[in-house]
Structures are given as C-alpha cells and as structure tokens.
Amino acid sequence: MKNDTRGLVFVGIGLALVLGGLISPLQAHPMDEQNAAFVQSIDGIAVFPFMYLGAKHMVTGYDHLLFLVGVIFFLYKIRDVVLYVTLFTLGHSATLLFGVLASIGANAYIVDAIIGLSVAYKAFDNLGGFERIFEFRPNPKIAVLVFGLFHGFGLATKVQEFTLSQTGLIANMLSFNLGVEIGQVLVLVMVLIGFTYWRHRDSFGQYAFATNVALMTAGFILTGNQILAYVLYS
Amino acid sequence: MIQSNDKPSVRRLAWVTTASFVVAVVVIIGVVLPAEYGIDPIGTGSAFGLMGLSRVQPIAPENTEYKTDVLELELGPTEWTETTYRLAEGASMLFSWEATGPVSFNFHSAPDGASPGYAESFDAKETNRAHGSYIAPFSGTHGWYWENLGSGYVTIRLTTAGFYSEVYQTRDRISGSRSLRNARGELLDQ
Numbered sequence: 459m460k461n462d463t464r465g466l467v468f469v470g471i472g473l474a475l476v477l478g479g480l481i482s483p484l485q486a487h488p489m490d491e492q493n494a495a496f497v498q499s500i501d502g503i504a505v506f507p508f509m510y511l512g513a514k515h516m517v518t519g520y521d522h523l524l525f526l527v528g529v530i531f532f533l534y535k536i537r538d539v540v541l542y543v544t545l546f547t548l549g550h551s552a553t554l555l556f557g558v559l560a561s562i563g564a565n566a567y568i569v570d571a572i573i574g575l576s577v578a579y580k581a582f583d584n585l586g587g588f589e590r591i592f593e594f595r596p597n598p599k600i601a602v603l604v605f606g607l608f609h610g611f612g613l614a615t616k617v618q619e620f621t622l623s624q625t626g627l628i629a630n631m632l633s634f635n636l637g638v639e640i641g642q643v644l645v646l647v648m649v650l651i652g653f654t655y656w657r658h659r660d661s662f663g664q665y666a667f668a669t670n671v672a673l674m675t676a677g678f679i680l681t682g683n684q685i686l687a688y689v690l691y692s
Numbered sequence: 693m694i695q696s697n698d699k700p701s702v703r704r705l706a707w708v709t710t711a712s713f714v715v716a717v718v719v720i721i722g723v724v725l726p727a728e729y730g731i732d733p734i735g736t737g738s739a740f741g742l743m744g745l746s747r748v749q750p751i752a753p754e755n756t757e758y759k760t761d762v763l764e765l766e767l768g769p770t771e772w773t774e775t776t777y778r779l780a781e782g783a784s785m786l787f788s789w790e791a792t793g794p795v796s797f798n799f800h801s802a803p804d805g806a807s808p809g810y811a812e813s814f815d816a817k818e819t820n821r822a823h824g825s826y827i828a829p830f831s832g833t834h835g836w837y838w839e840n841l842g843s844g845y846v847t848i849r850l851t852t853a854g855f856y857s858e859v860y861q862t863r864d865r866i867s868g869s870r871s872l873r874n875a876r877g878e879l880l881d882q
Contacts, residue, residue: 582709583693584694585700585705585709586699586700587709590699590705591705591706666694671712674709675716678712678713678716679720682716682717682720683720686728687728687729
C-alpha cells in the first residue's frame with residue numbers, strides 16, 4: 459500500500475473512533491444527569507464522590523485522552539514522559555483551582571473547541587508540520603503547558619455548571635483535581651503499555667505518520683462539533 | 693516528531709493536512725450535524741437513518757392507573773404538613789402547587805425498606821410556588837414537607853397527576869408529635 463492510501467485508511471479508523479464516541483450516549487465530557495443531580499445535592503465535603511467524578515471525567519473524556527496520546531507519541535524516555543505530563547498537570551491544575559475559586563467560567567463549548575484544536579495541533583506538530591511548513595517549531599514544552607491551562611479551564615467551567623455549594627468548596631475541588639490526576643495516571647499506564655509494545659515493531663515506523671493524521675482529523679472533528687454546539691445552543 | 697530518514701515532504705504534509713481538514717468538515721456536515729443536532733443539510737441524515745438519534749423519545753407508556761388529585765392544605769402559624777405519594781421506580785408525576793403566603797418546602801423520597809426517618813432530599817427552598825415533573829429514582833414514598841413561615845394562616849393548593857398508587861398526609865405543629873394520615877384524614881400505622 460502506498461503511504462498516502464494508508465494514511466487515508468487511518469483517517470477512516472480515527473473517524474470511526476470519534477464517531478463511536480459521539481453517537482454513543484457518552485459525550486466528550488459525560489457528567490451524566492444523575493451525577494449532576496447528585497453533585498448539586500451535595501452540601502459539604504464529599505471527598506470520594508468528587509474524586510470519582512474527576513477520575514471519570516479524565517477516563518471517559520476522550521479529548522483529554524487523545525491529547526495525551528499525541529503528547530507522548532514520540533517521547534521515548536520515561537523521564538520525558540514524566541516531564542511533559544507534569545507540565546500538563548501543572549497547567550490544568552492551576553486553571554482548574556483558580557477558575558473555580560475565582561468563579562471564572564468561560565463558555566464550555568469554546569473551551570472544548572480549543573481542547574479539540576489542541577489535539578489537532580499536537581498531531582500536526584508530531585508530523586513535523588511546524589518545522590517543515592513554517593520552518594519554526596513552537597517550544598513543545600511551553601505548548602503542552604499552555605494547552606494544560608486551557609484543559610484546566612475546561613474542567614473548571616464544567617464543574618461550575620453544577621451550582622456547587624460554597625460549603626466544602628475547596629476540599630471538594632481538591633478532591634476533583636486529585637481524581638483527575640488518578641484518572642490521568644490510569645489512562646497513561648494503558649497508553650504507555652500500548653506504545654511500549656508498538657514502538658519496537660516495524661509497524662510503528664510505518665504507521666506513525668498515518669496515526670497522527672488520524673489524530674489530527676479527530677481533533678478537527680471534535681473542534682467542529684463544539685463550534686456547532688456553541689452556534690446552535692448558546 | 694517524526695525523525696530523520698522518513699521526514700515527510702512539505703508537499704505531502706500540506707496534502708494530508710488539507711485532506712484531514714476536508715474529511716473533518718465532510719463528516720461534520722454529513723454525519724455529526726444530522727446525528728447530534730437534527731439538522732440535515734445534504735440529506736445524509738435521512739439516507740443513513742441518523743435523524744432519530746438526536747430526538748428525545750416522545751412517549752413513555754405506563755401500565756399503572758392514572759391518577760389526579762387536588763389538595764388544599766391549611767397551615768396555621770408554626771404548623772407543618774407532609775404529603776407523600778407512593779411511586780414505583782421510574783413512575784412519573786406532574787405537579788404544581790401554590791401557597792397564599794411564604795412557606796419553606798423540602799421535596800424528599802424514602803426508599804422502600806429504608807430505616808425509619810431516612811429520606812433523600814431533592815429540592816428545598818423558601819418560596820410560595822413550584823411546578824414541574826418528577827420521575828421516581830426508586831420505589832418508595834415521594835413528596836413534600838411544608839412549613840408555615842409566617843404568623844398567619846396559609847393555604848397550599850397542590851395539584852398532582854401521574855402514576856402514583858397512594859397519597860399519605862401527616863401534619864402537626866413544629867414541636868408536636870407526628871401522626872401519619874392518608875388523604876381522607878384516616879390515621880395510619882407508622
């Protein structure tokens with residue numbers, strides 16, 4: 459198979475994955491209505507429910523997942539994985555806590571559109587797009603930190619949609635944040651196992667390009683879906 | 693980033709990026725728009741049967757008896773009353789109530805088999821009216837506790853319609869003992 463044809467096959471697989479998620483009841487950010495009602499009824503400190511919600515948000519929110527896949531795609535050393543994931547964590551924790559405590563909320567659809575764009579950005583960067591087409595590659599460490607800030611703003615905006623009780627707000631927010639990190643570690647372990655297995659095979663070299671094209675397409679679709687939601691629902 | 697010997701050419705990068713973007717736009721217009729938002733600009737939604745996905749199922753048939761009730765409850769100063777309905781899990785009820793003065797209410801539900809006094813609260817406010825629909829999250833008794841906040845008499849007029857089997861009423865002064873009565877005022881065992 460020619461490389462471009464193979465790329466298109468993978469674009470198709472990426473589409474199937476994204477659509478599978480879109481059409482199933484799991485939206486990109488599934489806080490089920492039951493969860494929402496329960497969170498709204500909480501008055502006071504509830505460490506474990508909020509931890510659970512944070513972890514669930516990360517494990518089932520596939521825009522965060524795809525971004526992480528993009529970030530660690532070409533990180534071969536575990537030290538680099540830790541560095542980049544730490545930068546991402548610092549970024550999203552900062553805006554999650556600051557956003558909730560200062561009651562700053564952006565439009566959730568806009569923030570989610572930027573998160574979708576971060577997936578496409580990282581995939582384009584992985585392909586060498588910035589270096590080859592623009593002959594300038596933005597520092598990837600700064601990029602992951604900045605997108606971390608946006609992801610955290612998304613988390614903060616989402617959580618504030620539930621009229622959170624002021625009682626125990628800080629403890630509940632920290633629990634949610636801790637849950638997010640637990641969910642992220644769970645996801646990272648699975649993705650890293652997959653990459654470790656895949657990297658030592660010939661197919662990694664063959665499909666790395668195509669996989670990032672698929673990732674970029676998925677990012678564009680996520681972005682488009684959020685823009686549509688913004689235009690039609692806001 | 694893709695390394696050394698297999699670095700893609702600028703031409704190829706520009707090609708796949710454009711293709712990726714175009715595919716995304718096509719999918720959004722052809723699939724996401726009809727399936728998620730019920731908008732079908734190029735007819736693919738009806739062609740592939742995607743239009744129903746974004747629509748709420750409009751009818752939920754019920755097998756149990758349909759009931760309607762209008763209750764007038766008068767509360768003196770410091771008096772409270774509790775009106776609850778027996779609903780099975782998933783059964784629905786429409787309600788609307790209005791009070792002639794300020795009251796505080798608490799809508800709560802006690803699951804069957806729960807220890808006495810246990811209830812889950814779903815809504816509590818100080819107001820003089822509320823209406824909406826309720827779908828029972830579990831089988832048990834579901835309903836309102838009202839308390840007169842003023843120094844005069846208030847009358848609460850409650851209208852309900854839905855698939856409940858029984859109505860229970862309790863009322864007393866805030867410091868008084870509790871007794872459970874049905875809608876006809878007959879004393880029930882607790």
